[in-house]
Amino acid sequence: MNIHIPTPLRAYTGGLETVSVAGTTVSSVFQQLTVQYPELKPHLFTPEGKLRSFVNVYLNDDDIRYLPNKEETAANDSDELTIIPSIAGGTSCRL
Template sequence: MSTTQTLTRIHIPTPLRAYTNHEATVAVAGATVGEALANLVARYPELKRHLFDDEGRLRSFVNVYVRDEDIRYLEGDRTPLGAGDELSIVPSIAGG
């Protein structure tokens, strides 16, 4: 493992802070979005079922933004992270 790791700040939606010791942002290591999210749920295991479905895919209403772009329009899980990048977990809100 490299000794100089990129730490990415992840912004946590308010209700999920119940599972992050009430932290609004969490800094995790990871060279890609997928690694950063995996490290996030490894640190806070109770978060996992709220972000991922039983097949380990992001839930359909969970969007991940980096540099104000939806990772679905970048390289998805493989989107590389650089110094200063921040991730936001953003729900799609809808109903009837």
């Protein structure tokens, strides 16, 4: 299945915006992704192996955090996975 990589992480996929990875669940796709592109791993996961809190992952149009089976959701070749870091901020808590 195709995985869309956000601009900051393309340095670890040889500049590719879209990479193709095999897998039957979101979790197995991610596992394969980090085998193919090992430098991505610390940017996506904490040392404990949890997806970093600011990294959003969408299976087609669905946030995997809100899917019943989360990372264990089944995926097939025609699905698309999008990795999208969060964007937020504001004037509160000024330095």
